[in-house]
């Protein structure tokens with residue numbers, strides 16, 4: 436079982452490498468990685484498990500964050516309307532995105548960045564991605580087109596960055612950390628106000 440100490444941190448060179456395509460059909464080894472990433476996120480929703488096993492909660496985690504340099508990540512979280520999103524993503528390609536941007540007012544957070552950061556990360560508000568999706572119940576893989584908007588589009592892009600050696604801190608503008616371009620609007624959470632004031636760890 437993965438705990439917070441298994442997640443590599445900012446200064447680890449593996450976070451800066453490009454990940455390789457996952458070979459399909461998915462090997463048993465890769466299925467185990469997917470299941471472990473999923474279990475980590477799931478444990479993050481269990482207060483007892485968080486304390487007992489040293490889990491820092493997150494809504495997304497990518498394979499490179501545990502030094503597996505393969506194009507895989509897992510998302511488990513609620514969007515701004517309160518709807519649950521759960522994806523085991525393999526070999527994703529973002530094929531189109533909106534010109535309109537969005538950002539999280541509390542700033543982005545990352546399980547691999549263990550320090551306070553200041554500023555907004557502006558990302559396309561809507562994306563379309565081609566990928567393979569791993570089903571955590573059937574353990575099967577299916578080709579899919581995902582259309583995501585708002586918060587989930589941000590989470591997906593953050594994880595996608597991990598597969599290409601990028602961290603959210605690379606997007607911060609040290610000159611003007613809280614600058615808001617005209618075409619960018621903040622995420623508004625309707626169901627859960629707490630989320631708005633909490634950093635999203637992905």
Ligand SMILES: [Zn+2]
Pocket residue numbers: 544545546547593597636637
């Ligand atoms: Zn991250």
